[in-house]
Amino acid sequence: MPAARDLSGVAGAPSGSGRVAAIRIAIILVVVALWEAASASGWFYRDVIPSLLTVGRALAVLAVNRDFYWHLVVSLMEVGQALAIGGGLGIAIGLALGGSRFLSRAFERYLYYLGPTPKIIFFPVMIMWFGVGPASKVALGALSCFFPIALSVAAGMRQIDPVLIRVGRSFHASPMQMAAKIHLPAMREPILNGVRLGFGVAIIGTLLAETKLSNAGIGYLIMQAYAVFDMPRMYAMLIVLFALAIAANELVGRYAGVHAVSGS
Amino acid sequence: MAAGERALGAAGAVAFGIAVIAAATAAVEGLLRIGLLNRYIVPLPSEVLASFPRIVVEENILAPFVVTCKECLYAMLLVAVFGILTGTLLHRFVALRAATETWVAALASAPIALMYPLFLVLFGRSATTVVAMGLIAGLPPAILKTVEGLGGTRRVLINVGRSFNLTAGQMFAKILLPAALPNIFVGLRLGLIFCLINIVGVEFMINFGGLGHVINELAERYDLPGTYAAIGFVILVSILFLILTERIERCLQPGT
Amino acid sequence: MGAIGTEARPAQAMAPPPDWVLVVEDLGKRFDTPDGAVTAVDGVSFGVRKGEFLSVIGPSGCGKTTVFNIVGGLEPGYQGRVRIGGEEVRGPHKSIGMVFQEESTFPWRTVLENVSFPLEVAGVARAERHQRARRFISLVGLAGFENRYPSELSGGMRQRVAIARTLAFEPTILLMDEPFAALDEQTRLILGDKVLQIQQELAQTTLLITHNITEAVQLSDRIVVMTFRPGRVKRIVEIDLPRPRTSEIVGSEAFGRYVAQVWNDLREEATRGMAESEIGALSRRP
Numbered sequence: 001m002p003a004a005r006d007l008s009g010v011a012g013a014p015s016g017s018g019r020v021a022a023i024r025i026a027i028i029l030v031v032v033a034l035w036e037a038a039s040a041s042g043w044f045y046r047d048v049i050p051s052l053l054t055v056g057r058a059l060a061v062l063a064v065n066r067d068f069y070w071h072l073v074v075s076l077m078e079v080g081q082a083l084a085i086g087g088g089l090g091i092a093i094g095l096a097l098g099g100s101r102f103l104s105r106a107f108e109r110y111l112y113y114l115g116p117t118p119k120i121i122f123f124p125v126m127i128m129w130f131g132v133g134p135a136s137k138v139a140l141g142a143l144s145c146f147f148p149i150a151l152s153v154a155a156g157m158r159q160i161d162p163v164l165i166r167v168g169r170s171f172h173a174s175p176m177q178m179a180a181k182i183h184l185p186a187m188r189e190p191i192l193n194g195v196r197l198g199f200g201v202a203i204i205g206t207l208l209a210e211t212k213l214s215n216a217g218i219g220y221l222i223m224q225a226y227a228v229f230d231m232p233r234m235y236a237m238l239i240v241l242f243a244l245a246i247a248a249n250e251l252v253g254r255y256a257g258v259h260a261v262s263g264s
Numbered sequence: 265m266a267a268g269e270r271a272l273g274a275a276g277a278v279a280f281g282i283a284v285i286a287a288a289t290a291a292v293e294g295l296l297r298i299g300l301l302n303r304y305i306v307p308l309p310s311e312v313l314a315s316f317p318r319i320v321v322e323e324n325i326l327a328p329f330v331v332t333c334k335e336c337l338y339a340m341l342l343v344a345v346f347g348i349l350t351g352t353l354l355h356r357f358v359a360l361r362a363a364t365e366t367w368v369a370a371l372a373s374a375p376i377a378l379m380y381p382l383f384l385v386l387f388g389r390s391a392t393t394v395v396a397m398g399l400i401a402g403l404p405p406a407i408l409k410t411v412e413g414l415g416g417t418r419r420v421l422i423n424v425g426r427s428f429n430l431t432a433g434q435m436f437a438k439i440l441l442p443a444a445l446p447n448i449f450v451g452l453r454l455g456l457i458f459c460l461i462n463i464v465g466v467e468f469m470i471n472f473g474g475l476g477h478v479i480n481e482l483a484e485r486y487d488l489p490g491t492y493a494a495i496g497f498v499i500l501v502s503i504l505f506l507i508l509t510e511r512i513e514r515c516l517q518p519g520t
Numbered sequence: 521m522g523a524i525g526t527e528a529r530p531a532q533a534m535a536p537p538p539d540w541v542l543v544v545e546d547l548g549k550r551f552d553t554p555d556g557a558v559t560a561v562d563g564v565s566f567g568v569r570k571g572e573f574l575s576v577i578g579p580s581g582c583g584k585t586t587v588f589n590i591v592g593g594l595e596p597g598y599q600g601r602v603r604i605g606g607e608e609v610r611g612p613h614k615s616i617g618m619v620f621q622e623e624s625t626f627p628w629r630t631v632l633e634n635v636s637f638p639l640e641v642a643g644v645a646r647a648e649r650h651q652r653a654r655r656f657i658s659l660v661g662l663a664g665f666e667n668r669y670p671s672e673l674s675g676g677m678r679q680r681v682a683i684a685r686t687l688a689f690e691p692t693i694l695l696m697d698e699p700f701a702a703l704d705e706q707t708r709l710i711l712g713d714k715v716l717q718i719q720q721e722l723a724q725t726t727l728l729i730t731h732n733i734t735e736a737v738q739l740s741d742r743i744v745v746m747t748f749r750p751g752r753v754k755r756i757v758e759i760d761l762p763r764p765r766t767s768e769i770v771g772s773e774a775f776g777r778y779v780a781q782v783w784n785d786l787r788e789e790a791t792r793g794m795a796e797s798e799i800g801a802l803s804r805r806p
Contacts, residue, residue, distance in 0.1 A: 023363040048385050105274055106281030117502040118461040120377075121468050121476060121495050124483030128305050196373075204375045211381065212469060219378070226381040234381060242374045249373040420622040423594055427618035428638045428689060438641065442628045 047231040058232035059239065068221070072240075075207060075217040078134055082141025082202045087195060089142070090149030094194070097150070098157025108154060115147035119201070120208050127213065137209040137217070144205030145198030152197065156190025157183065196252040203245050307488040315493035323490065325478055325497060332474030332501075335391060335463050336456070339398030343406050343455045346399075348448060351410025352436075361411060372404035380466050389472045394463055401462035402455030409451025413444030449516055453509045460505055464498055475501065540567035541605060541725055542591070542693050548599035549586050555800070560586045562750035564600070568693065568727055573719055575728045575736040576744045577782065579790040583751030585621070588697040588729045592618045604692065617691030621698040625670040625681045631657060632666040634681050638689035656684040659718055676700075676707040680714065687718070694726040700735065709767045712738050716765050733786065737761075737778045738770060745785045748793040755785050 032052060038044065039051045047054075062068045097104045097111075122143060126136040160183065168182040184191075210219020218241060225234040289309045295301040296308050319325045354361040354368075380397055387393040417440050425439045467476025475498050482490040547564040550557050560583035568574045578584050589595035591602050593612040602609045604616065617638075625634050632650060635657055639649035657663060660680040670678050679699055686694060700708040712735060719726055719739075730736050736743050743757045759778055761769060769775050 019359050020362045023359055027363065045385070102273070102277045102280070105277035106284070110281070110285075113503045113506060114499065116457045116461065116506060117499050118464040118468070118476070120465040121479045121498055123468075124479065124491055125495070128488070200373050200375065204377045207375065207378050208465065208469065211378070222378070222381055226384065229385075231385065234385075238379060238382070241378060245375050246370045246373060249370070418622070420620045420624045421626065423618070423620060424624050426594055426612050427592055427616070427686075428641055429612050429614055430641055434641055438637070439626070442626065445628065 047229065050232045050235065054232040055235045055239070058230075058236035062233070062236050062240065068237075071217055071221050074134070075210065075219065078137045078206045078210075078217060079141055079199075079202050081138045082206050083145055083195075083199060085138065086142030086145035086202060087149050087198055090146045090194065090198065091153050091191065093146075094150040094153025095157060097154040104154065104158075108151075111147055111150055111154075115151055119144045119205050120212075123209050123212055126209070132213060134214075134216070137206045137214065137219075140209045141202040141206035145202040148197040148201060149191075149194040152190050152194030153187070156187040156194070159190065160186045192252055192255060196249055199248060199252065200245065203241075207241070304488070307492055311489040312492040312496065315489040316496070319478075319482075319490055319493050319497065323478060323482070323494075325475070325494065328474040328478045329497075329501065330474075332460075332463060332467065332476075335394050335398060335467075335473060336460055339395045339402060339459050339463065340452070340456055342395070342399045343402035343459060344452060347403050347406025347451065347455065348410050350403075351407045351448075351451075352414065354407065354411050355414040355440075365408075365411065368404050368407050372408065376400055377462055377465060380469055384470060389470050391473060393470065394466050394473050397466040398459040398463040402452075402459035405454035405458065406448075406451040409447050409454070410444065413447025413451075414440050416447065417443040446513075446516065449513055453513055456505065456509060457502075460502060537567070537569075539569050541570050542568040542727065543603040544587070544591060544600070545603065546600040547587065547590055547602070549583065549590065549595065549597075559750035561590075561598075562752050564746070564751060564753055566744050566753060566756065568725055569741075571723045571725055572741045573726045573728070573739055574742050574744065575730055575740040576746060577730055577733065577736045577786065578746030578751060579748050579786060579793040580731060582746040582748050582789065582793070584729045584731070584746065585697055586751070588618075588695065591727065592616055592695055594618075615692035617686035617689040617694050619679075619683050619686050619694070619696040619699045621701050623670075623675075623678060623702075625678050625685070627670050630667050630669055631662060631673070631681050634670070635684045635688050637685055653684075653688055656688045657681075659687065659721065660684045661714060676703050676711055679703065680711065683715075683718075687722070687724070692725060694724050695729075696726065697729045698731065699728075700732075701730075708732070708735060709738070709770065713767045715739060720764050733779050733782050734770060737775060737782065738765070738767060743782060745782060746789075748789040749796070754789070757782060757785075 035049065036051060039049045093111075097108050119140060123136070123140055126139045126143070130136040130139050164182055164186055165178075168178050173181060207217070207219040207222075210217040211223045212219075214220045218237060222234055222237050225231075225237065292301065292306065293309045296303055296306060354364065377397070379400070380393070383393040383396050387396060421439055421443060422435070425435045430438065464474070464476040467473040468480050469476070471477055471480045475494070479491060479494045479498065482494050544567070545565050547561050548559070549561045550559050564583075564587060566574070566576075576584055576587060586595060590598050593602075593609060593616070596611075604613060609616075626637070629637065632653055635653040636649045639652060644652070654663075654666065657666060660683055662677060662680055662684065665673065665677065670681065673681070679702075683696075683699065700711055703711065715726075716739060718724060728736070728739060737759055740759050743759060745754045745757060746752065747754045757778070761772075761774060761778070
């Protein structure tokens with residue numbers, strides 16, 4: 001008797017979503033209370049754990065600060081370029097590796113092993129190659145996002161159900177038609193998933209580079225706040241950054257996972 | 265016959281890959297020697313190779329390597345303890361899990377590495393900062409995979425336990441945990457990879473501690489071949505970690 | 521379909537015969553499905569004598585597995601009573617050992633460690649539990665495989681490991697839910713021989729849930745035939761075949777008669793079950 005539920009069990013079960021919301025609110029309240037207590041306790045250096053009110057005020061100040069938006073745009077442009085370059089190369093290389101068993105055997109292992117290495121250590125090299133300006137940050141971001149995108153596109157291409165390819169061939173589709181009507185739609189999910197992963201590491205690569213050496217961008221602003229010990233401002237910027245990153249990740253994830261909600 | 269041919273093809277492909285990389289390296293060497301590439305931007309590959317013994321002997325890179333390994337070890341111990349504990353808690357209390365699992369997943373996708381200035385303020389330029397960064401990077405996969413593993417225990421195995429009148433503690437120790445172990449190990453392996461990336465990255469950023477610190481020093485001294493060799497060393501270490509943990513993972517799954 | 525709670529039931533005032541170790545009285549169970557509440561089991565009563573091999577047989581969807589789960593104490597929220605040695609049982613009981621239909625060996629334990637499991641839980645010392653486990657391993661014919669992992673064994677061998685593990689629990693009643701359902705017919709007959717031999721050696725009281733007529737007749741002293749939804753007891757058939765038995769008996773004339781008799785009872789139910797599931801599939805179409 002599949003899909004059967006126990007009548008007696010159902011009767012006592014509390015309604016799910018309301019309880020979850022209540023727990024979430026409770027957790028947030030507890031965290032806020034602990035945070036405020038820690039902030040008021042005086043156990044930490046001045047302002048290391050600032051009151052949330054102060055952080056809120058810093059957020060409000062940021063929100064009306066034109067300078068902040070300029071730096072934000074600088075960072076976003078860098079991340080965008082990094083994603084375009086690294087992602088474009090990643091998709092191209094991934095398609096080549098996924099399409100050819102020979103190339104995959106010859107080169108994919110190097111990508112696989114280079115993928116999970118810290119990319120920020122290449123920053124000195126990037127500075128030598130591309131200078132101290134935005135180009136070196138873009139390069140580091142591109143380097144970061146190239147690997148996950150290439151690997152996930154290659155894997156996605158291999159996972160296409162062979163019967164779909166046979167169907168395409170049986171209708172005498174041209175190579176272009178095959179790519180546009182069979183390969184790409186079938187690979188939508190792995191490609192978007194790769195872009196999602198790539199986007200995350202592109203942000204990290206680019207902004208970490210900014211915090212190391214730059215004169216513009218959110219990373220630069222964070223280090224400035226650090227230098228003058230303006231903790232509320234630093235928290236505010238990190239919150240904005242996290243919110244943007246998580247929202248973008250959600251957005252791409254939702255777009256990618258229309259057919260596979262059960263993932264994660 | 266066909267299998268042999270295919271094996272030859274595979275070996276041929278690997279050889280081709282190695283040949284292309286060797287040729288590219290040789291080409292860079294050649295271009296540098298005839299002056300088409302700038303030696304002050306890209307060092308001679310032969311010099312980089314020659315620098316490997318130098319960074320081991322003169323820069324004593326094995327000492328910072330041990331430092332990084334220790335930091336990784338401490339961070340991973342914390343990841344294992346807190347990750348498995350939190351994962352177990354989330355598995356045990358379904359409502360808590362429903363409330364927080366998306367948060368943990370969101371945290372896993374957030375640019376955690378950028379929080380290092382915060383830890384710098386809290387703990388200063390110290391090993392604590394480095395370990396803390398490793399910990400928060402490694403924690404999300406350990407938690408998520410623990411929850412996934414415990415929740416994925418086959419129903420019939422739980423029923424076997426119930427039919428033998430297992431207590432809740434025995435059920436956890438003898439059925440849920442062993443059934444989840446392969447998954448938990450996957451989580452710890454992912455955690456270790458993130459941990460290592462973040463630890464070396466933070467060492468580089470704050471110029472303190474192990475391997476990342478060495479790269480930063482060499483770069484600031486403008487020792488090009490040394491910097492390249494140190495980067496190569498870190499990559500080798502990462503690959504070694506990756507292969508090692510893959511091996512252990514395979515050993516931990518008897519028969520499957 | 522029958523509203524269980526409101527229906528008047530005959531009182532079970534009569535005490536069960538004293539040689540009945542397991543008494544199932546008036547079991548009833550309803551499930552909530554997307555198509556409304558379904559009565560899976562209704563008014564099922566039977567008893568198992570000491571040392572007896574009793575099978576419950578019925579078409580798919582007659583609630584056999586529900587009976588298995590209730591008797592094993594894994595299914596809460598039912599009507600009626602399960603009594604072992606006169607004592608009412610709610611929840612898993614130490615005198616019942618269960619063998620499940622699905623693959624249920626622990627993949628992370630060797631054969632020896634799997635079979636020792638119930639002894640380990642009971643706190644038996646390592647040397648002794650291994651010694652006792654070895655006995656049951658050779659009883660199911662797996663001597664020599666003690667240190668193998670389940671993934672190195674065939675499906676039939678794994679199911680024997682599961683049986684040995686339950687036997688090591690030394691249950692008063694062995695409760696099995698289609699333990700050979702996933703195996704091919706020949707393996708099933710040979711494992712049947714093994715089960716007959718074990719039952720003989722241990723005088724093991726056994727309750728087998730099955731949908732396989734040959735298997736039921738080959739192994740049982742009595743067969744409880746159940747109706748299709750709601751599952752009720754249609755008839756209890758005594759199998760008066762000589763013991764000790766082997767699978768050779770499958771060829772005998774008496775065996776054929778019993779199979780035909782049970783099939784006659786079942787045919788109607790199975791046909792009804794098939795028709796209802798087909799109608800169900802039709803009506804569920806959007």
